[in-house]
Amino acid sequence: MDDYAASHPGECFAVCCETFFSAPERLADAYPDLYGLLCRYFNQQPLTRMHHA
Structure with a gap:
């Protein structure tokens, strides 16, 4: 994350x-639990959706 988030x-x-929605791979790599x-x-799987697009 960045200074603004903090x-x-x-x-x-x-x-x-x-x-989570715009760069899910980045979030999943850095913070898998989050x-x-x-x-x-959100009941969403953006990584799965991106890989099937």
Whole structure:
């Protein structure tokens, strides 16, 4: 993540969510547990969707 994400818990959540959808491989590689948590939270699998596109 970046300095902006570290500025406030709400911003951290927002940046993590944005990364989850826009760069899921980056998030999964750096924070696999967080990626898994967001998969369950959003009921989405962006890595799977990207690999089948």
